[in-house]
Amino acid sequence: MASFLHLLLLPFFINPHFCTANITLSSSLTADDGTNSIWASPSGDFAFGFTQLNNLFLLSIWFNKIPSRTVVWSANPQNPVPKGSKVQLSSSSLGLTDPDGRLVWEAKPAVGSSPISYASMLDSGNFVLVSNTSTSPDAGYLWESFRNPTDTILPNQTLNLGTTLYAKLTETNFSKGRFALRFSNGSLDLLPVARPGDSFYDRYYTSGTYSSNPSETGNRLVFNGTAQIYIVKGSGDVAPLRSWDFVTYRQDSYYRATLDYNGLFTEYSHPRNFNAGGENPSWLPVQSVPDNICLAFFHEYGGGPCGFNGICSMGDSSRPSCSCPPGYASADPADALAGCRPNSPQGCGFGVLDNNVEDARKVYEIRKVDGVDFPLNDYEKLQLDDESVCEDSCMRDCACGVAVYDGIRCWKKRLPLSNGRVWNNTLVRVMFKVRKDGVTTSSGFPEAGGSDGGRSKKGVLRALLGSSVAINGVMLLFGLGFLLRLRKRRVEWVREGGGGGMEMSGTLRSFSYKELEEATDGFREELGRGSFGIVYKGVLRSGGGGSSGVAVAVKKLDKLAPEREREFKTEVNAIGRTHHKNLVTLLGYCDQASHRLLIYEYMSNGTLAGQLFALSKPEWHHRARIALGIARGLVYLHEECQVPIIHCDIKPHNILLDDGMTARISDFGLAKLLLSDHTRTKTVIRGTRGYVAPEWFKNVAITAKVDVYSFGVMLLEIVCCRKSVEMEMEESGEEEKAILTDWAYDCYAGGRMDLLVGKEEAATEDGGRLKKWVMIALWCVQEDPLVRPTMKRVVEMMEGYVEVPLLPFPSSCSTLGGHGSSVGGDSSWG
Numbered sequence: 001m002a003s004f005l006h007l008l009l010l011p012f013f014i015n016p017h018f019c020t021a022n023i024t025l026s027s028s029l030t031a032d033d034g035t036n037s038i039w040a041s042p043s044g045d046f047a048f049g050f051t052q053l054n055n056l057f058l059l060s061i062w063f064n065k066i067p068s069r070t071v072v073w074s075a076n077p078q079n080p081v082p083k084g085s086k087v088q089l090s091s092s093s094l095g096l097t098d099p100d101g102r103l104v105w106e107a108k109p110a111v112g113s114s115p116i117s118y119a120s121m122l123d124s125g126n127f128v129l130v131s132n133t134s135t136s137p138d139a140g141y142l143w144e145s146f147r148n149p150t151d152t153i154l155p156n157q158t159l160n161l162g163t164t165l166y167a168k169l170t171e172t173n174f175s176k177g178r179f180a181l182r183f184s185n186g187s188l189d190l191l192p193v194a195r196p197g198d199s200f201y202d203r204y205y206t207s208g209t210y211s212s213n214p215s216e217t218g219n220r221l222v223f224n225g226t227a228q229i230y231i232v233k234g235s236g237d238v239a240p241l242r243s244w245d246f247v248t249y250r251q252d253s254y255y256r257a258t259l260d261y262n263g264l265f266t267e268y269s270h271p272r273n274f275n276a277g278g279e280n281p282s283w284l285p286v287q288s289v290p291d292n293i294c295l296a297f298f299h300e301y302g303g304g305p306c307g308f309n310g311i312c313s314m315g316d317s318s319r320p321s322c323s324c325p326p327g328y329a330s331a332d333p334a335d336a337l338a339g340c341r342p343n344s345p346q347g348c349g350f351g352v353l354d355n356n357v358e359d360a361r362k363v364y365e366i367r368k369v370d371g372v373d374f375p376l377n378d379y380e381k382l383q384l385d386d387e388s389v390c391e392d393s394c395m396r397d398c399a400c401g402v403a404v405y406d407g408i409r410c411w412k413k414r415l416p417l418s419n420g421r422v423w424n425n426t427l428v429r430v431m432f433k434v435r436k437d438g439v440t441t442s443s444g445f446p447e448a449g450g451s452d453g454g455r456s457k458k459g460v461l462r463a464l465l466g467s468s469v470a471i472n473g474v475m476l477l478f479g480l481g482f483l484l485r486l487r488k489r490r491v492e493w494v495r496e497g498g499g500g501g502m503e504m505s506g507t508l509r510s511f512s513y514k515e516l517e518e519a520t521d522g523f524r525e526e527l528g529r530g531s532f533g534i535v536y537k538g539v540l541r542s543g544g545g546g547s548s549g550v551a552v553a554v555k556k557l558d559k560l561a562p563e564r565e566r567e568f569k570t571e572v573n574a575i576g577r578t579h580h581k582n583l584v585t586l587l588g589y590c591d592q593a594s595h596r597l598l599i600y601e602y603m604s605n606g607t608l609a610g611q612l613f614a615l616s617k618p619e620w621h622h623r624a625r626i627a628l629g630i631a632r633g634l635v636y637l638h639e640e641c642q643v644p645i646i647h648c649d650i651k652p653h654n655i656l657l658d659d660g661m662t663a664r665i666s667d668f669g670l671a672k673l674l675l676s677d678h679t680r681t682k683t684v685i686r687g688t689r690g691y692v693a694p695e696w697f698k699n700v701a702i703t704a705k706v707d708v709y710s711f712g713v714m715l716l717e718i719v720c721c722r723k724s725v726e727m728e729m730e731e732s733g734e735e736e737k738a739i740l741t742d743w744a745y746d747c748y749a750g751g752r753m754d755l756l757v758g759k760e761e762a763a764t765e766d767g768g769r770l771k772k773w774v775m776i777a778l779w780c781v782q783e784d785p786l787v788r789p790t791m792k793r794v795v796e797m798m799e800g801y802v803e804v805p806l807l808p809f810p811s812s813c814s815t816l817g818g819h820g821s822s823v824g825g826d827s828s829w830g
């Protein structure tokens, strides 16, 4: 698989102008589209040359073996050059000239130093100009890209005091952006940049390594050869950066640390060799500072991490995301951090200054939002015990853009607002005063209260918010008598562009029961019986009435609990909005009279259970690909789709295989619909015996970690091609093998992973992966949900980006529960 992939990618990497020797005087490169030549490092890891941005070019250095271009340095981020521009080496400089011969940028030795004799793109990613007098290379560099960084540093790069890195403006615009990393005065500081001009506002992160004592203060910032970033003090001792840990170094990965456009300083890794799964891997963050950039800002000046009037929230991936308040729209849709502006002008001029509230209400309305905060911009603070008095006070005051009320205090704020963030204080209500005649583009922000007008729409918003709290709030069980600790998210974040989550997705088709009856030939061919109903095969005739049709699977749901009936469409739409190659696609639904049916794509290769437990087991590498696909599908459900979904019933019977034997998770999103108080008496727990996490039996919160547990059990089944519980083994005297998780742990502890796969050569020869995956599975089935990794971490470990830690000892992985876990607080899975 891996070598096949290599063959596929090779043509992109081999460049006809591949150059490993020194770059001699008068060599040059020209910016053109198509046959761009490059100067590559001897290993080919890095290249120097032109990177095309739309129709302009950036003179840059990038990782040359990674398919998606990752620029680590650029000469002219502020002024990309047109086609035909040229970079040329002379004994006095390396100069970039545009087609008219004007000098755009140059690198030259310090005045008085010896002339350049050649240049070199080194394997470290450093591009150097070298003098002929140098005896030792390091001493003789006349100029180095490592000493003139843009937004990225690389392993083996050291920064001296007085260096500044600037973030890009956006992901694709390389101009100097809104944030800077400054290493000066003994510490590494992250600062917002005040534009125009190059001054800084107060820092939002500091490494804390400044000292007035010269031997104790930071002297050099080091990114060492084994991917550690730290500061070396005057005395030569190492000083770690605040809230920055040493990372697990992997020789088979590339590393870089970048001040991202969103203000985070992040260390990333990327595997050097792409294998597992056959997909292009990407850069994964190893760690970043500050921990929560939304809260790190508290500045009198500047708009904050999301710009003026913007609201910052931390996504699950610890990246910030920005949105706008109701009545406001993004100032620049192409630039998420550009802030928001009111949809229509605010302010005075309508004769409402200190006028009566009724006049003001003709022009303005108040739109309320809970769960956000703007900590600054106050100009009045009133003690009031009535929210409506606070509201009226803002309404009649033309300077007031927003009022914040917390039950006893009313803060009035003027625009523009800064440092907006999601804030979990349930007491705080933010009231935005917006013009009634404003263009009402949806801000994607669910509103809190009953202002008049647009009620029905808000009703939908609230309903959706309610359901998202339920699903995303870490639980799917309703009224099951468990003590569920809800992690309430008060605000549902909708992707940029707004409104996306609010309407019916439109791609789902609504079927009549009669149509489905015909399609399934009267529900004749049963494909399977699941936890939620019976699945039938059907064929949909395409519109023209031709003979060929599309095969579908029609799921007739068991009768819904009455209180779930009205949620059917909402839930179905949530399912309809999921799009991932490892999920079964929902095509449509039927919601007619008492009939509730779901129409899915038909999966020709049946269930994973059918394949796994058949007489001839699927090949090892097929199984590996399937396992990875399922893991990725779960990451999507848990973290990436619009409304996070906990599956609650992961098992091989719910994994389908398509024509290409790609794993597709089915039956997700249904757990919530089909549960009610009534079912409680019949089925105490959701899920299937052998796969259910121990917390189902306890009075603790049900989180996405229940899926992690089930996945762990299933991963072992995929590795071993046997069921998790095989009671026959007990009878045949092999009781130690009856419970797969226990047996796997014994095999792991005894260093005999090979026993798990019998004599299967492909698996034993792939010993590294076998051991790693069994360990991952054993981590997943840890009794304490907090100790289990997230699915995201599982994927990272399976793909080899992240080392699998040693398992706690003795075993705490028994499915039967009981003995306490010996795992301490040292395993943190974020």
Ligand SMILES: *[C@@H]1O[C@H](CO)[C@@H](O)[C@H](O)[C@H]1NC(C)=O
Pocket: 020, 021, 022, 118
């Ligand atoms: C580059 O030039 C230097 C000095 O002439 C020489 O020592 C070195 O071997 C050359 N390197 C390559 C790869 O040609």
Ligand SMILES: *[C@@H]1O[C@H](CO)[C@@H](O)[C@H](O)[C@H]1NC(C)=O
Pocket: 123, 124, 125, 155, 156, 225
């Ligand atoms: C860093 O430098 C060391 C010693 O010169 C070298 O062995 C190592 O390959 C370098 N690492 C990188 C990533 O360039």
Ligand SMILES: *[C@@H]1O[C@H](CO)[C@@H](O)[C@H](O)[C@H]1NC(C)=O
Pocket: 115, 132, 133
């Ligand atoms: C280096 O270059 C200078 C100027 O071209 C020349 O005078 C000198 O002899 C050269 N030195 C060596 C060691 O080649």
Ligand SMILES: *[C@@H]1O[C@H](CO)[C@@H](O)[C@H](O)[C@H]1NC(C)=O
Pocket: 053, 054, 169, 173, 174, 175
């Ligand atoms: C990047 O942003 C700057 C500042 O807004 C703008 O002037 C420039 O045209 C942009 N460059 C590109 C390539 O979009």
Ligand SMILES: *[C@@H]1O[C@H](CO)[C@@H](O)[C@H](O)[C@H]1NC(C)=O
Pocket: 185, 210
């Ligand atoms: C260096 O930083 C310290 C602490 O942040 C500050 O007290 C001191 O004034 C700074 N010195 C200079 C020269 O900026």
Ligand SMILES: *[C@@H]1O[C@H](CO)[C@@H](O)[C@H](O)[C@H]1NC(C)=O
Pocket: 224, 225, 226, 227, 228, 238, 246
């Ligand atoms: C990098 O730093 C870490 C921590 O100080 C150290 O253990 C490791 O040996 C260093 N690696 C190199 C190549 O210097």
Ligand SMILES: *[C@@H]1O[C@H](CO)[C@@H](O)[C@H](O)[C@H]1NC(C)=O
Pocket: 424
């Ligand atoms: C949100 O509120 C809950 C309960 O009050 C609290 O446990 C949690 O830490 C809060 N989260 C944040 C991000 O403040």
